[in-house]
Amino acid sequence: MTLLDFARGPALQGAAFIFVVGMVWRALGLLLLHRNTPLSRNRDNHLARHGFRTVLSRFIPAPVFERRVSFQYVAGWIWHLGFFVVLLFFKIHVMFFQGLLGFGWPTLPNGVVVAVAGITLGVLLWLLGRRIVNPVLRYISTFNDYSSLVVTMLPFITGFLAFAHYGFAYETMLALHILSISLLLVWFPFSKLIHVITLLPSRYILGVKFWRRGVQA
Amino acid sequence: MTEVVTKQELDEAFAMFYGMAASLKDLASPPVEVADEERVAAAKRVFLKGIDANFATQLDACVHCGACAQACQFYLGTDDPKYTPVHKLDLMKRVYDREISPLSWLKKFIVKDITADDLRAQQELVYDSCTMCGRCNLVCPAGINIADMVALNRSALAAARLMPDELRFMQEGQEADGTIFGADEDLFRFRMDALQEKLGFEIPIDKPKADVLLVTTGLDIHLFQDATGGTIETLHHMGVDYTLRSDAYEGANFGLLSGHEGTKKKMAAKLANAAIEVGAKVVIVPECGHAFPALRWGAAEALGKPVEFDVMTVSEYFGKAVMDGRLKLEKDKEPRVVALHDPCKVGRWGGVFEEPRAILKAIGWELHETESNRAYNFCCGGGAGNFLIERANPLKRAGYRVKMAEIEKTEAKTLVVSCGSCRMNFEVGKVNAGDTIPVESLAAIIAAHLPKKEGAKA
Numbered sequence: 001m002t003l004l005d006f007a008r009g010p011a012l013q014g015a016a017f018i019f020v021v022g023m024v025w026r027a028l029g030l031l032l033l034h035r036n037t038p039l040s041r042n043r044d045n046h047l048a049r050h051g052f053r054t055v056l057s058r059f060i061p062a063p064v065f066e067r068r069v070s071f072q073y074v075a076g077w078i079w080h081l082g083f084f085v086v087l088l089f090f091k092i093h094v095m096f097f098q099g100l101l102g103f104g105w106p107t108l109p110n111g112v113v114v115a116v117a118g119i120t121l122g123v124l125l126w127l128l129g130r131r132i133v134n135p136v137l138r139y140i141s142t143f144n145d146y147s148s149l150v151v152t153m154l155p156f157i158t159g160f161l162a163f164a165h166y167g168f169a170y171e172t173m174l175a176l177h178i179l180s181i182s183l184l185l186v187w188f189p190f191s192k193l194i195h196v197i198t199l200l201p202s203r204y205i206l207g208v209k210f211w212r213r214g215v216q217a
Numbered sequence: 218m219t220e221v222v223t224k225q226e227l228d229e230a231f232a233m234f235y236g237m238a239a240s241l242k243d244l245a246s247p248p249v250e251v252a253d254e255e256r257v258a259a260a261k262r263v264f265l266k267g268i269d270a271n272f273a274t275q276l277d278a279c280v281h282c283g284a285c286a287q288a289c290q291f292y293l294g295t296d297d298p299k300y301t302p303v304h305k306l307d308l309m310k311r312v313y314d315r316e317i318s319p320l321s322w323l324k325k326f327i328v329k330d331i332t333a334d335d336l337r338a339q340q341e342l343v344y345d346s347c348t349m350c351g352r353c354n355l356v357c358p359a360g361i362n363i364a365d366m367v368a369l370n371r372s373a374l375a376a377a378r379l380m381p382d383e384l385r386f387m388q389e390g391q392e393a394d395g396t397i398f399g400a401d402e403d404l405f406r407f408r409m410d411a412l413q414e415k416l417g418f419e420i421p422i423d424k425p426k427a428d429v430l431l432v433t434t435g436l437d438i439h440l441f442q443d444a445t446g447g448t449i450e451t452l453h454h455m456g457v458d459y460t461l462r463s464d465a466y467e468g469a470n471f472g473l474l475s476g477h478e479g480t481k482k483k484m485a486a487k488l489a490n491a492a493i494e495v496g497a498k499v500v501i502v503p504e505c506g507h508a509f510p511a512l513r514w515g516a517a518e519a520l521g522k523p524v525e526f527d528v529m530t531v532s533e534y535f536g537k538a539v540m541d542g543r544l545k546l547e548k549d550k551e552p553r554v555v556a557l558h559d560p561c562k563v564g565r566w567g568g569v570f571e572e573p574r575a576i577l578k579a580i581g582w583e584l585h586e587t588e589s590n591r592a593y594n595f596c597c598g599g600g601a602g603n604f605l606i607e608r609a610n611p612l613k614r615a616g617y618r619v620k621m622a623e624i625e626k627t628e629a630k631t632l633v634v635s636c637g638s639c640r641m642n643f644e645v646g647k648v649n650a651g652d653t654i655p656v657e658s659l660a661a662i663i664a665a666h667l668p669k670k671e672g673a674k675a
Contacts, residue, residue, distance in 0.1 A: 029319025030277065033270040039517035041524075043568050058360050061284075064593045065356045068287040073358065076282070136283040139298035145281045190320065195278050195359065202278035203360035205271045210354075213514070214568025215592050217355060 004171045007178035015182035022189025027197055043214035054207025054217050055200050075123050082120030086113055086156075114163065121156040124149060144192050151187045154180035219664075221415045221446030231644060234440045237398065238641075242607050245386035249378055253333035256377035260336055263376045263478075264312040267369040273318065275366070276310050278359040279303055285353035285363060290595050291346045294615030302353040302363045305342040308335055309370060336377050343370040344381050345609035348600035348616075350561040355593060371476030383605040384475040392480045395487065396467040400435030405466050408438045412446050418453055424460035430497040430526075431461050432468040432488060432512075434505045436637040444504045444637065447664035448531050452501075454667045455544055459501075465491030468508035473515065474602035485511055485519035492516075492526045499527045501534050504660055506560035506600060506636035509567055530563050531660045532635040536572020539579045546666040548581035555582050556629035558620075558643075559594040560636035573635055573659055580666040585627035595620045597634075599642030617646035624654065635659040 001009070044050075059077075061069050087093060089108040098104035108116075128149050131137045158180045160166075162173035187193055210217035222230075268276070285302040286292040292300040311331055314324040349371075351364035374380060380388065391397055396405075406422075413420045421427070431452065437445040452459050465488050472480025489512070492500045502508040513528040529537075538544035555577065563569045570591045577584050589595050598616025603609050624632055632654050634640045643656045 026277075026319045030270055030274050033268075033273050033317065035271065036267070036269045038514070039521070039523055040514045041517070054360055058358055061358075062355060062593060064589050065284075065288060069284045069356060072282055072284060076358070134283065135296075136286045136292070136298040136301050137281070140281050140283060140301050140304050142281070190323070192280050195280050198274050198278040199280075199359045202275045205275060206354060206357075206360035206362050209271075209362055209365075210592075213566060215565060217360070217592070 002171070002175075004175040004178075007175040007182070011182045012178055012185075015185040019185040019188055022186075023194075023197060026189050026194055030198070038212070042212040044211055047208045047211055050211035050216065051204040051207040054210075055203045057216075058203045075127060079120045079123040079127070082116045082123070083152075086117045086120065086159075089113060090117075110163075114160075117156055117160065121153060121160070124153045124156070128153070148187065148191045148193050151180075151184050151191075152193075155184055219416050219446070219450060221412055222442040227440075227443065230440050230442075234398075235641075235645065238605055239607065241383040241386050241605055245382040246389070248382070248385070251378050256333045256336055256379065257331060259376040259378075260331070260373040261312055261316070263373040264309050264369065265316055267372065268309065268313050268317065272362070272366060272369070273313060275359070275361040276306065276313055277318075279306075279361055280359065282358060284356050284358060285361075288352045288356035290350075290352075290598065290616045290619040291612055294598075294619045295612070299342070300346045302347070302367075303357075303361065305339075305347060305370065306363060306366050308339050309366060309373070333377070336374060336379055339370060340374060340379055340381060343367045343374065344384070345603065345606055346612050348561065348596045348598070348603050350596035350600060351565050352561075352589075352593065352595065355565075368476065372478055373476070375476035375478070380475045380477070381606045381608075383607065384471065384602050387471040387602070387605065388475040388477045388480050391467070391469070391471045391484060392477075395484070397435035397469045397471060398439055400438040400467070402463050405433075405438055405463065408442065408445075409461065412442065412449065416446065416450055416453070420449055421460045423463050424495065426496050427458050427460035428496075428498050429457050429459035430465075430488075430492045430495055430500045431459050432500060432508065433461065433466050433503050434469045434508060434637065435467060436469065436505060436641070437503055441504070441637050441640065441658060443661040444531070444658040445660075447658060447660035447662070448501070448503065450664040451535060451544070451660070451667060454664075455538065460495060462491050462495070468502045468505050468512070470507060470511035470515070471602065473507055473511045481511070481515065482519040485515040488512055489516040489520050489524055489526075493524070497526050499529055499534065502528060502530050504531050504635045504637050504640075504658055506562040506638060507602075509569075510562045513567065530567070530569060530635065532563065532573040532576070533567075533569045535660075535663050536569070536575050540572065540575045544663075545668055546576070546579040546663065547668050548579070549666070552581045552583045553631055554585055554629050555631045555633050556585055556587055556624045556627045557590075558597060558624075558632060558634045558636075558639055559591055560634070560639050561594065561596050561600055563636065564594055565592045573633070576659065576663055577633065580662070585629045587623040587627055589623060595623060597636075597639040597642040598646060600636075600638060602638075604638055604642045604645065613642065614646065614649055617642065617650065621646065621650065621652060630654070632656045633659055633662060 061073050090113045091107040094104045094107045131141050158177035162177045167173055206217050289302050308331055311328050314328045315321055347367050349364040349367050353363045387397055409420050433445050470481055470484045472484055502512055509530045516524050598620055599613045634656055640656055
């Protein structure tokens with residue numbers, strides 16, 4: 001079995017299994033915890049509607065905070081979007097998904113995807129530098145923060161090298177690329193990357209909490 | 218309005234009261250010695266009861282982006298990263314990770330257990346440098362309810378008998394006497410008699426039944442008589458069927474502020490039962506920020522069942538009356554330019570924003586809003602009982618400067634507040650900073666603009 005065979009086969013399958021089981025485990029673990037429900041009367045009803053409103057409104061900062069936090073909201077937006085564009089619209093990725101799912105979808109030209117990937121990696125590198133340099137971020141950052149950033153960057157780095165036929169032989173680089181994705185999948189349930197399933201519910205919870213008191217959060 | 222207290226009397230009372238408040242630490246009894254293991258066990262019990270599915274989801278949603286620091290006036294005022302709000306949750310996150318998180322089987326081997334020293338170090342983070350104002354909640358991209366989780370931290374520290382001495386003194390005092398600052402029934406009656414004499418009408422106390430139960434607080438009994446007097450005068454003017462109760466007049470709740478669950482519920486239950494007994498439709502809590510949430514959101518929790526009566530703060534009750542035409546106020550001929558402070562517990566945590574503004578509009582005053590207003594308002598810097606914690610003075614000053622900088626930008630000539638402890642904190646902050654802007658009670662302002670009744674003396 002070559003390294004590429006291993007990466008494509010047991011590594012990726014094993015990682016996907018850990019990802020799915022891990023995410024379900026964490027989601028169930030949260031859902032099954034007890035819930036403290038308030039007894040006091042709501043000031044306003046339509047809680048669900050306003051919970052969802054907060055889910056949406058937190059994609060951008062409130063005007064009063066714009067000056068101080070806009071750049072990090074924008075940086076977050078750029079790299080998350082970039083991640084999905086590269087993952088879902090790169091021709092080779094779509095071919096991979098087609099092999100897996102039996103159907104494909106339109107792709108973006110390679111030049112566009114490479115540019116998006118470059119910007120995404122650039123933003124991630126900048127966020128890593130900022131985490132090291134900014135006093136607040138340096139103070140609150142843990143191994144979880146740094147490792148999650150690096151693990152998220154690795155597929156971009158290996159992907160670039162494979163695409164550019166740089167470094168090791170193409171097959172080896174491709175294997176490393178797939179292994180880096182496997183690592184990312186395994187990392188999800190064990191790290192702060194879990195926020196993909198908790199962040200939006202968290203907003204909803206806050207939206208409901210404040211709206212029952214008559215405040216749009 | 219009838220002048221129930223002169224400026225000079227108020228200044229003198231303020232000086233005396235401030236002297237008393239500043240000596241609380243020395244008055245506190247020696248802390249009870251508790252074994253470290255017991256402290257940790259007690260704190261953990263509180264954390265594990267308080268961390269429910271909602272809190273757990275929110276703890277797992279943080280990506281450590283640091284945005285919360287940019288909303289916190291203690292970080293903004295000091296530039297010290299240790300005051301980053303979400304950092305204050307690290308301790309409870311460790312308990313969560315090790316004990317009940319879905320990954321606890323793994324985290325037990327990775328995450329360090331909490332110690333009594335960790336709990337002691339946590340005091341500064343959740344008492345001195347946090348007023349649970351909740352502004353960080355509004356900037357967080359993940360919508361994490363940091364402030365309520367800080368409140369849970371206070372409860373854990375209280376269970377571990379690690380409250381700051383000043384708050385412990387206040388909590389123990391209220392647990393024993395039901396009131397604060399020694400404002401016992403004699404003093405309450407003395408103050409009501411004095412107010413009655415000045416106002417020229419009988420103040421109803423202990424009426425068996427009434428539509429409205431009016432509550433005051435030790436702070437107003439000792440100091441801010443203009444706020445209590447203004448409220449009573451306005452209720453009388455409106456012809457409201459109200460009463461005070463000599464056995465349930467204290468609206469402050471140092472159980473809530475200190476994190477002591479037992480005292481919190483006991484005080485809320487006492488007021489709730491009094492309200493039920495008199496058949497009150499509404500309980501009006503005084504201009505005391507935390508008295509509002511203690512009862513509005515705490516009465517049903519304390520009794521373990523929903524309550525029928527409504528709870529309103531002074532600004533809300535009179536603001537609504539102005540908005541629906543039940544209370545007419547006289548406009549000033551020369552409008553004053555004022556700024557308004559939205560107390561965190563009443564505004565951001567209570568939804569009372571437009572009512573005080575309606576009152577200011579009705580009297581023709583020109584409101585210059587601070588840049589951060591309504592739900593985004595900065596705290597006065599000393600809320601949640603912090604104005605009593607002596608060692609937090611530098612932090613209070615830093616928080617005050619951030620707030621006052623916004624007020625100064627408005628070029629307002631007067632600051633209007635509807636919370637006694639905010640008012641107290643502003644007054645102390647002014648003395649320390651050499652600021653001179655007058656700080657006035659909204660309740661007193663309302664009473665000063667009541668239309669004169671026909672035949673009344675000017």
